[in-house]
Amino acid sequence: MTETDVLIRLEKVEKTYPGTQIAAVAELDLEVLSGEILVLVGPSGCGKSTTLRLINRMIEPTKGRIYFEGDDVTDVNPDELRRKIGYVIQQIGLFPHRTIAENIATVPGLVGWGRDRIAARVDELLDMIGMDPSVFRGRYPKELSGGQAQRVGVARALAADPDVLLGDEPFGQLDAQARELLQDEVQRAWVASEGRKTFLFVTHNVREAALLADRVLVMSAGPGRLLEEFRIHAPRPRQLDDALVSRVVTEIHALLMQEVNAGVAREMGR
Amino acid sequence: MSPVRWVARELGPPLAGIAGLLVVWALIAALTTTSSIPSPADVWGAFIEGIRDGTLLEATWRTLVRLAFSFTVAVALGTAIGVGLALHEFTRRSIRPLIVALQITPFVAWVPIAVIWFGVSERAVVFVAIVGAFPAMTLATIQAFRQVPPLYERAGRTLGARGWELYRQIIFPAALPGYMAGLQQAWGFAWKALMAGELIVAAASSSGLGHLLAERAGDVTALVAGLAVIVVIGVAVEYLVFGRLDRRVRRRRGLLLEG
Numbered sequence: 293m294t295e296t297d298v299l300i301r302l303e304k305v306e307k308t309y310p311g312t313q314i315a316a317v318a319e320l321d322l323e324v325l326s327g328e329i330l331v332l333v334g335p336s337g338c339g340k341s342t343t344l345r346l347i348n349r350m351i352e353p354t355k356g357r358i359y360f361e362g363d364d365v366t367d368v369n370p371d372e373l374r375r376k377i378g379y380v381i382q383q384i385g386l387f388p389h390r391t392i393a394e395n396i397a398t399v400p401g402l403v404g405w406g407r408d409r410i411a412a413r414v415d416e417l418l419d420m421i422g423m424d425p426s427v428f429r430g431r432y433p434k435e436l437s438g439g440q441a442q443r444v445g446v447a448r449a450l451a452a453d454p455d456v457l458l459g460d461e462p463f464g465q466l467d468a469q470a471r472e473l474l475q476d477e478v479q480r481a482w483v484a485s486e487g488r489k490t491f492l493f494v495t496h497n498v499r500e501a502a503l504l505a506d507r508v509l510v511m512s513a514g515p516g517r518l519l520e521e522f523r524i525h526a527p528r529p530r531q532l533d534d535a536l537v538s539r540v541v542t543e544i545h546a547l548l549m550q551e552v553n554a555g556v557a558r559e560m561g562r
Numbered sequence: 563m564s565p566v567r568w569v570a571r572e573l574g575p576p577l578a579g580i581a582g583l584l585v586v587w588a589l590i591a592a593l594t595t596t597s598s599i600p601s602p603a604d605v606w607g608a609f610i611e612g613i614r615d616g617t618l619l620e621a622t623w624r625t626l627v628r629l630a631f632s633f634t635v636a637v638a639l640g641t642a643i644g645v646g647l648a649l650h651e652f653t654r655r656s657i658r659p660l661i662v663a664l665q666i667t668p669f670v671a672w673v674p675i676a677v678i679w680f681g682v683s684e685r686a687v688v689f690v691a692i693v694g695a696f697p698a699m700t701l702a703t704i705q706a707f708r709q710v711p712p713l714y715e716r717a718g719r720t721l722g723a724r725g726w727e728l729y730r731q732i733i734f735p736a737a738l739p740g741y742m743a744g745l746q747q748a749w750g751f752a753w754k755a756l757m758a759g760e761l762i763v764a765a766a767s768s769s770g771l772g773h774l775l776a777e778r779a780g781d782v783t784a785l786v787a788g789l790a791v792i793v794v795i796g797v798a799v800e801y802l803v804f805g806r807l808d809r810r811v812r813r814r815r816g817l818l819l820e821g
Binding site for chain 2: 350371383387432
């Protein structure tokens with residue numbers, strides 16, 4: 293593997309939030325390869341979200357270095373960095389004063405797209421997430437269900453067609469059908485990009501991880517560390533009942549159960 | 563729904579309330595012998611008289627101009643100070659208690675000082691109205707900003723919005739509902755303080771509704787007519803200006819359930 297294949301690299305990264313004893317993540321070495329789908333799974337509090345927020349510099353590491361496209365992220369302008377990286381935050385965070393179309397258009401507006409191009413892009417994305425543009429374009433976030441809001445959050449992150457998408461539980465509030473729709477859409481977008489797009493997701497859902505990922509990284513809690521890596525070499529689009537996908541699901545489940553039990557034991561012994 | 567039915571549904575209850583008040587008032591006026599309770603008809607007569615000789619219209623106009631001026635100054639002052647204090651924690655913690663002190667001080671207490679500073683003049687009256695209104699505007703502005711959920715700022719920053727853009731596109735609009743509540747409060751204070759100022763600082767040169775009341779102190783019928791005008795102006799501004807603004811903002815954010 294050559295150096296140019298590595299898009300994001302974390303070296304011995306530690307993050308300890310002010311006022312806490314235990315690091316949220318510690319000794320974290322992580323490489324995200326250009327063009328892969330990488331999914332982080334692990335119990336609550338294992339530092340999955342922290343890892344994502346470190347990458348786009350919403351928080352700064354206590355120790356260690358983070359590189360994006362070979363540059364130390366502390367040397368680049370954080371706003372420019374964030375505009376290049378699509379990011380679906382866990383709490384969705386749609387702006388209540390902006391219509392659905394205006395919410396989706398946030399980043400294209402910031403980077404100065406023309407009005408017609410933005411309008412066309414908004415309609416394209418609304419179609420993609422299965423929400424009729426003529427119905428939803430002018431609505432406000434308060435009028436949406438939780439699942440619809442989350443889909444709009446995903447569309448907003450994808451609006452400026454970033455090559456890198458980070459997602460913190462991006463499908464966490466969707467019902468089964470909408471979840472499948474977006475999972476298919478992620479796979480389709482990845483296939484269509486011909487290896488140009490890199491996705492890094494965090495999820496609780498092991499089946500989703502195995503369905504989407506080239507690699508699944510399992511993390512442990514308190515402090516967050518990498519526990520194990522699962523590689524899944526299966527062509528896309530995949531189905532949940534593919535033999536390899538379901539075998540990996542079983543293995544990850546077994547590992548996570550072990551980890552949760554160990555965590556409980558640690559907690560009791562403390 | 564037909565327009566007629568809409569009017570009936572929207573205006574029916576408040577009109578019934580007003581009619582009820584007039585009936586009770588007329589009954590009390592008819593059943594008591596004292597001359598200090600004029601009947602609705604007498605007051606209506608005094609009102610028409612005031613319109614005809616021009617005194618009432620003149621006073622109303624002058625008062626409204628004063629109100630517009632002092633409200634505008636209070637809003638500008640309150641917004642500027644409020645935004646400044648919302649953005650800077652040390653300044654907020656040092657200045658906010660002083661603004662709170664101004665806010666809970668009855669505005670009438672400023673009248674004697676205003677007269678010493680500005681004389682028995684238009685300026686004294688306007689000063690009292692501004693001092694009465696701007697603390698509420700300031701506090702509401704601070705509150706409006708502090709109530710913007712940190713999530714919106716975080717979402718904005720995650721998407722790469724920064725500095726002025728972050729404020730213009732996300733923080734200011736998100737603070738708007740709280741700010742509008744501040745406008746409504748500030749106008750109420752400006753209106754009350756202005757009336758108090760006009761009533762007490764009764765300069766002949768600066769007639770207004772408050773002066774009219776002071777001038778006609780012996781004529782209860784004229785007093786009630788003047789009071790009625792003051793009440794109607796207050797209710798009209800409250801409903802037609804601020805009620806509408808508030809509904810518009812809330813409807814735009816999907817916060818208003820339409821029946």
